[in-house]
Amino acid sequence: MLDDLLASFAQKHHIEGLTAPSLIALSEGRNEYSFNKAKRFLKFQRRINSELLKHRVITDNHYTEWFEHGEQNLAQIKAFIIQFSVFSNQFLIAQLHKMIHADTLESMRASKEILANEIGVRFKSTRHSGGGKNLGSTEGSVEGGTFHFGAGHFEWLYNLALKLGISFTEIGQPKHGTKPTLFFCDELIRLYGGDNYQASQAASYAVENWAAAGFWGQLIKGFHLFNERNGTDLPLGFFIWHDRLECQHAAHTQEELEELYFTLELDEDSFIRYGNEMLDGVAAFWDGLDEQRRKLAAVH
Secondary structure (H helix, E strand, C coil), X not given: CHHHHHHHHHHHCCCCCCCHHHHHHHHCCCCCCCHHHHHHHHHHXXXXXXXXXXXXXXXXXXXXXXXXXXXXXXXXXXXXXXXXXXXXXXXXXXXXXXXXXXXCHHHHHHHHHHHHHHHCECEECCCCCCCCCCCCECCCECCXXXXXXXXXXXXXXHHHHHHCCCCHHHCCCHHHCCHHHHHHHHHHHHHHCCCCHHHHHHHHHHHHHHHCCCHHHHHHHHHHHHHHHHCCCCCCHHHHHHHHHHHHHHHHHHHXXXXXHHHCCCCHHHHHHHHHHHHHHHHHHHHHHHHHHHHCCCCC
16 A cells, blocks of 8 residues: 555656655655655666666676586686685675774664674574575574574685585685785775765665676576586585575665765765776676686686
8 A cells, every 4th residue: 555655656746766765755755855856866866777787797797697507617616616705704894894984873783784694693583584594584683693603604605615625724815815806805895895985885885786686696506507517515505695685685775875865965976986996896806707717617
């Protein structure tokens, strides 16, 4: 019923395309929300769609397109896990910086949620959300949650690495990262975790849209095919959990962008520029993996 009312409200005022929280705020006449600003945002969203969300790492990721066919050799699989483990660990630093540079207590807590979950505090949800009993929920809050060493996301990757004969000392640390991987991690810390709030929000929006664009599913498909072809049983919990998580994040990310636009004076050009800088960093990571896998194509 509420959805129908909001849809009718949006149609009446020619603001179709806004999320429900924005429509509710407009219908209630909240101070910072106006129809003129709503129409300006929808125009800005069209710019984002064409100037940011069509970045090649979102629309045409050569590495993940190759990976999903499951034709990797052992050396290529190992190289991927090592580089991804470096990124996974360095993300903790970027997330910590994002938490420290938060502009409100609410923002700090949101960043702290992610960081705590990454290191092993499971989300506590009032309903089952498909995470699986060994992985935990993909929604809820860490408030009241329980810490488990084994719930740390890096340990999920380590369990996979062990199956491949890779030791703990061979993964995760920056010294194992290639130049493209380390460049990506540095850009995450600079932009996503930086002290420029608008740059951080733009980078966050870009990262979330990249993460929700389907690459997790491509990796999962490729791993399943690799397992079938080689008779292996590599544990894929890390990738499956993140795939389920990102399906839920896309809508929240859009709501956050709209709230940002209505409540702050957002520099539209800077937002798009910073978002593209972040996606260039993401692209460097995948380009590095693509170059590496070509070099390892003949290695068995």
